[in-house]
Amino acid sequence: MARLDYYFRETAAGLRRNGTVAFAAMSTAFIALFLFGLALLIAREFDLVIEAWTGNVQVAIYLDDPVRTDTVERLTEQLGQLSAVSEVSYEDKDAACARFIELFRNQPAITDNVECEEVIPASLRVNLADASQYEQIPAALGCAPDDAGEVVCSAPGVRAVADYRELLDRLVAITRVLSIGVLSIAVIMLGSAIALVANTLRMGMFARRKEIGIMRLVGATNWRIRVPFLIEGFIEAFLGAIAAVFALFLVKVVFIDRLRGEIEFIPLIRNSDVIAVAPWILIAAAVVAVIAGTIGMRRFLDV
């Protein structure tokens, strides 16, 4: 008990003494962790869009109603034999509807006005082993553009073939550019946050070098000397992390929630997505604190 009290007092004294520098470290940690979370949320948003628009497959073959079991079996086998195809799976109407409702759970304007069972068709969902040999698929199903330019298929039970290769490629590319871009900035900022936290610790140790000298002389262990500084680093990083999570919620409320209902057929991130990102931000904050502690205290504490 006496020990906890000691650590608490030492840490509080350290934060007070170093107020401005600690604030700089904290705000840098905040910005870094905010950008880190933002990158994760951007990736999540595009995952949702990709899921909604393509169902994460490169090719969808929509089937005529009512779907006959033997049609599904026959087409699955036929497609499975093509060298371009790596995977075929069947999504029935119920599953398609469930996915649709889940994606647009927060946009009742969409789910309420769409009669799912009528509009959403069952489909065979195909991933390609070799995207450049896509043409094998419409050829096998006897699909060709008609006079009006619409693709019609002669294979029985097939309504249409949707080629999502390009869309998927583009969405993935945009996701990559955006989230990797933001993530790179976040990494640089995390680096500065580490440097600044390490620096506050170092300045704190410098300000207390006489005390530390005496502590060593009277036989205080290294951990006894270090722990208050380590706690200080953790507090700075975690305050930054908490502020970052709040800021992400704010972004969600101010920017994302306004779009809800305005933009059709784009699923948007929800509170649960922000909450899912929070642990990663806390882990990143812990990493910042640990690295900063290791760097900041190395030089000062050789016996």
Added chain:
Amino acid sequence: MISLQHVTKTYKNGVTALDGVDLEIQKGEFVFVVGPSGSGKSTLIRLLLKEEEVTKGQVYVAGKALEKITPWKVPHLRRNIGTVFQDYKLLQDKTSFENVSFALEVIGKPKHVIDQRVPEILDYVGLGDKLNSYPDELSGGEQQRVSIARACVNRPLVLLADEPTGNLDPNTSVDIMRLLDKVNKIGTTVVMATHDQAIVDAMRKRVVELEQGKLVRDQSRGVYS
């Protein structure tokens, strides 16, 4: 209690501070280490605290070979050794009581031990009425008494004093020596580096003289030169 065997210490810059020193100090002894500046007195003290490593030879303190003490056990060695310096090394923002209790607090002693021992030792060094004075409210001699109290509060086996009277006038120095003698009388081994001739001559204790890192004289009941 303390044993040096063929101890040589050469610093990285090539300076040899101690050169083949052999020295045995028994439990309860009072030993002056004398010699001009740069003769190796401070290096000797730093070696005993394991603030420096020997280049050659062996150092034993309280029966332990220092070279075998791992870095993370060094604090436990230092808990058995009290240290006093010329410049007192007191924390200016702490009272006498707090300066002494700090030494116990940072080695994890419980509060009831601190509350009992700190006033006791401050009384012992003659500062029973100055528990709440800050260092700048105390005279040099009183500040050195606080530092001796801090060095002794954890009941060390050995007290190392590096020029403890260096900043004090002759009369105050005599008081401090009386106090160190008193600490010695209760069984603490005292090793004091000094070049205060008057004091060494007056005390008539064992004198070890260093010159350019070599032990040139070891005399019981000796004088400065």
